[in-house]
Amino acid sequence: MKQVKHILMSNMVPILFGVLCVIGVILSGTPLSTILSDLVNRFDRNILLVLSLIIPVSCGMGMNFGIVLGAMCGQLGLISVTIMGLSGIQGILVAAVIAMVAAIICGFLAGKILNRTKGQEMITSMIVGYFSNGIYQFIFLFVVGGIIKVQSDIILSGGVGIKNTVPLDSMQYALDNLKFFGMDTRVDLFTGILFFAVFFAVFFLIRAALARSFGKTLVVKLAVCLVLAVAAVVMGRMPSMMVTKMLVRIPIPTFLLTIVVCLLIQSFMKTKLGQDMRAIGHDREVAGASGIKVDRTRIIAVIISTVLAAWGQIIFYQNLGTMDAYYGHEKVGTFCVAAILIGGASVKKATIGQAVLGTVLFHLLFNVSPLASQKLFNNSMVGGYFRMTLCYAVIAIALMLHVFETRAKDKELRQ
Amino acid sequence: MDAVKRNIRQFGMPRIIIIAFIVVILIGAVLEGQDMAALISDSLVRVGQNMMLAVAMLPCILVGAGLNMGLAVGIVCGLLGGLLSVQFGLVSWSGFLVAVVLSLVLGGLVGIVYGRLMNMVKGSEMLIGNYMGSAVVYLMCMFWFAAPFTNPTIIWPMGGSGVRTTVPVSDYYEKILNNFLSFQIGGVTIPTGLFLFVFLVCFVVYLFTKSRTGTILRVAGNNPSYAAMSGVNVNRARLIGIALSTMLGALGIVIYAQSYGFYQTYEGPLTMAFTPMAAILLGGATMRNVKIRHAIIGSFLIQTLLTTALPVCNQLFPESNLSEVFRIIISNGIILYALSQAGGESR
Numbered sequence: 001m002k003q004v005k006h007i008l009m010s011n012m013v014p015i016l017f018g019v020l021c022v023i024g025v026i027l028s029g030t031p032l033s034t035i036l037s038d039l040v041n042r043f044d045r046n047i048l049l050v051l052s053l054i055i056p057v058s059c060g061m062g063m064n065f066g067i068v069l070g071a072m073c074g075q076l077g078l079i080s081v082t083i084m085g086l087s088g089i090q091g092i093l094v095a096a097v098i099a100m101v102a103a104i105i106c107g108f109l110a111g112k113i114l115n116r117t118k119g120q121e122m123i124t125s126m127i128v129g130y131f132s133n134g135i136y137q138f139i140f141l142f143v144v145g146g147i148i149k150v151q152s153d154i155i156l157s158g159g160v161g162i163k164n165t166v167p168l169d170s171m172q173y174a175l176d177n178l179k180f181f182g183m184d185t186r187v188d189l190f191t192g193i194l195f196f197a198v199f200f201a202v203f204f205l206i207r208a209a210l211a212r213s214f215g216k217t218l219v220v221k222l223a224v225c226l227v228l229a230v231a232a233v234v235m236g237r238m239p240s241m242m243v244t245k246m247l248v249r250i251p252i253p254t255f256l257l258t259i260v261v262c263l264l265i266q267s268f269m270k271t272k273l274g275q276d277m278r279a280i281g282h283d284r285e286v287a288g289a290s291g292i293k294v295d296r297t298r299i300i301a302v303i304i305s306t307v308l309a310a311w312g313q314i315i316f317y318q319n320l321g322t323m324d325a326y327y328g329h330e331k332v333g334t335f336c337v338a339a340i341l342i343g344g345a346s347v348k349k350a351t352i353g354q355a356v357l358g359t360v361l362f363h364l365l366f367n368v369s370p371l372a373s374q375k376l377f378n379n380s381m382v383g384g385y386f387r388m389t390l391c392y393a394v395i396a397i398a399l400m401l402h403v404f405e406t407r408a409k410d411k412e413l414r415q
Numbered sequence: 416m417d418a419v420k421r422n423i424r425q426f427g428m429p430r431i432i433i434i435a436f437i438v439v440i441l442i443g444a445v446l447e448g449q450d451m452a453a454l455i456s457d458s459l460v461r462v463g464q465n466m467m468l469a470v471a472m473l474p475c476i477l478v479g480a481g482l483n484m485g486l487a488v489g490i491v492c493g494l495l496g497g498l499l500s501v502q503f504g505l506v507s508w509s510g511f512l513v514a515v516v517l518s519l520v521l522g523g524l525v526g527i528v529y530g531r532l533m534n535m536v537k538g539s540e541m542l543i544g545n546y547m548g549s550a551v552v553y554l555m556c557m558f559w560f561a562a563p564f565t566n567p568t569i570i571w572p573m574g575g576s577g578v579r580t581t582v583p584v585s586d587y588y589e590k591i592l593n594n595f596l597s598f599q600i601g602g603v604t605i606p607t608g609l610f611l612f613v614f615l616v617c618f619v620v621y622l623f624t625k626s627r628t629g630t631i632l633r634v635a636g637n638n639p640s641y642a643a644m645s646g647v648n649v650n651r652a653r654l655i656g657i658a659l660s661t662m663l664g665a666l667g668i669v670i671y672a673q674s675y676g677f678y679q680t681y682e683g684p685l686t687m688a689f690t691p692m693a694a695i696l697l698g699g700a701t702m703r704n705v706k707i708r709h710a711i712i713g714s715f716l717i718q719t720l721l722t723t724a725l726p727v728c729n730q731l732f733p734e735s736n737l738s739e740v741f742r743i744i745i746s747n748g749i750i751l752y753a754l755s756q757a758g759g760e761s762r
Binding site (some may be wrong): 113116117120122123124126127128130131133134135137138141142146160379381382385386388389392393395396399400402404 | 484532535536537538539541542543545546547549550553554556557560561689732736737740741743744747748750751754755
């Protein structure tokens with residue numbers, strides 16, 4: 001009983017938001033298949049951006065609101081390939097390379113500034129985001145076309161600055177629906193579940209074989225995969241599931257990429273560098289005294305975060321198909337931080353599981369709150385304001401809780 | 416050489432850059448043949464209408480709570496007070512004074528609650544204040560949407576409910592301060608009333624900082640543990656400072672609106688805190704030392720720059736918002752510079 005209470009208490013935030021989501025879904029009165037299809041899309045767009053927050057947290061730098069910087073680098077990559085006239089997966093890959101180079105430079109500079117303001121990283125990273133937003137706008141409104149002459153459709157008719165919206169039709173779904181020997185890889189829901197059930201079964205088996213440990217948990221995991229696979233095959237043939245099958249599209253390549261990134265983050269944290277980061281996150285002074293190059297490691301953490309965010313933004317827009325060149329990145333930091341906090345993360349500790357759960361809950365709530373308010377008040381604006389209030393309030397409250405916790409710990413230490 | 420370097424450091428790199436900018440832009444304006452008298456008149460109005468918001472930063476820095484990133488909390492109080500006075504149908508001076516009194520009262524009440532919250536999170540006031548402020552702004556968005564105002568100036572013409580995104584005060588007290596005793600010198604209009612009122616408030620704040628209470632606030636901000644040992648109630652001092660800051664923010668938006676001609680509701684207050692923050696920092700304030708002249712000098716510099724930049728930029732790049740981009744870069748650049756100068760923990 002005590003254990004149940006403990007689990008409930010320590011997962012208060014995700015549970016609360018889960019309940020809110022359920023209420024929202026019921027109130028909105030929208031068919032589940034519609035909500036699910038939207039949720040899969042939103043998850044696909046945002047998961048990498050949210051994952052990019054994890055490493056700076058483990059390095060003790062708190063939430064990196066500066067992933068806005070990475071998002072801008074991603075957009076820089078996409079704009080460049082559009083001007084070059086590249087399309088399809090080729091365009092995405094070139095954009096990813098350009099974005100990576102830009103993100104490494106920006107991340108390095110941001111890391112330098114954050115090293116000058118230790119203990120105030122979050123507020124500084126936020127202002128860094130606002131400041132670089134100004135620079136970004138300056139570059140794309142005036143430098144492109146004004147100083148660097150460019151010939152492209154996306155340049156404004158006056159010849160200076162790029163348009164508000166950049167069409168990415170030629171790149172839409174280039175990664176989500178990567179052609180594999182002519183086969184579509186952005187598949188319907190049941191094929192998707194079947195694929196990932198088989199994938200995970202194979203993955204677990206290989207991992208167990210490598211570690212030479214075949215325990216009970218492996219059997220359970222395999223059984224779950226098998227049940228899912230069978231359910232997917234059976235439900236895929238049921239006529240009542242036709243609508244769901246038609247609506248929900250699973251982008252296998254992007255999800256595979258996400259899984260790879262998760263595994264990389266996990267194994268990275270086990271390397272020497274990752275361990276150093278954890279040590280710094282635990283106690284910066286002790287880490288510094290024991291010979292870890294604190295400043296350098298922190299800069300690397302920021303660079304990794306920025307690069308991941310840049311790629312995340314590219315994935316976001318290849319799914320959406322049109323890019324909001326000037327405002328698309330502005331709220332990325334706030335939304336992603338809110339998402340990971342809703343998943344149960346704190347400023348001191350964030351895991352991949354929390355990122356995934358938080359992204360699902362946050363975007364479910366984001367999707368249903370305007371619909372629910374449309375039903376309740378006959379106006380969708382209220383729901384829009386409601387979700388923004390929640391978004392900011394969640395961040396504020398989570399940060400407050402963090403302050404209380406640290407203070408309680410300090411008191412304990414002193415006693 | 417060293418003396419020059421020290422002087423430059425004392426004067427502050429950002430101020431040198433900004434003044435250089437202003438000079439360049441003024442030269443540009445003359446070369447472009449801009450109407451200089453109108454430009455200077457506009458600048459004076461902008462300086463006056465924004466100064467109060469910069470002054471609002473002062474008490475908060477004074478008590479050691481850093482920049483008041485949650486100034487939006489005060490601003491929405493001012494908006495509510497101002498809209499209430501419009502709702503009552505009060506015009507001219509009575510309308511303006513009622514708006515001032517209501518916004519001060521609301522700002523004070525909300526400021527006490529906000530100050531208590533900030534006392535709970537000592538050390539992270541800026542970050543948490545920022546998100547708290549944004550949350551309050553969006554909470555108020557829902558309120559504006561459902562608020563039971565009935566004056567047709569306030570509510571949407573169609574549908575008959577909900578506050579407009581911009582509420583004009585032209586029939587009530589637009590420019591009532593600006594036009595009070597205003598006169599012209601060589602084509603330049605001096606908004607006497609505006610400056611009289613703003614400087615009066617500045618003087619009151621100055622007297623306050625020099626008073627016994629003000630000294631207590633300063634001590635509590637500079638060295639909390641020393642202050643606590645010598646019998647100062649630090650939490651109470653911080654509460655006074657933050658509540659005062661919120662009140663001045665509320666007052667600031669009323670002054671802003673009477674000059675600007677509109678109350679901007681909904682998401683309007685969201686980004687309003689940043690330029691005043693930059694202004695007081697540019698004026699020379701640091702997290703340890705703040706004086707009323709910092710707010711005044713800073714407002715003069717940054718608002719003159721932003722106002723004169725607008726027509727010059729428009730001439731260079733027609734139909735663009737270069738001046739808005741300028742504002743973002745300059746104000747956030749100054750804040751960032753101040754943060755990095757304040758310095759973190761050493762290791």
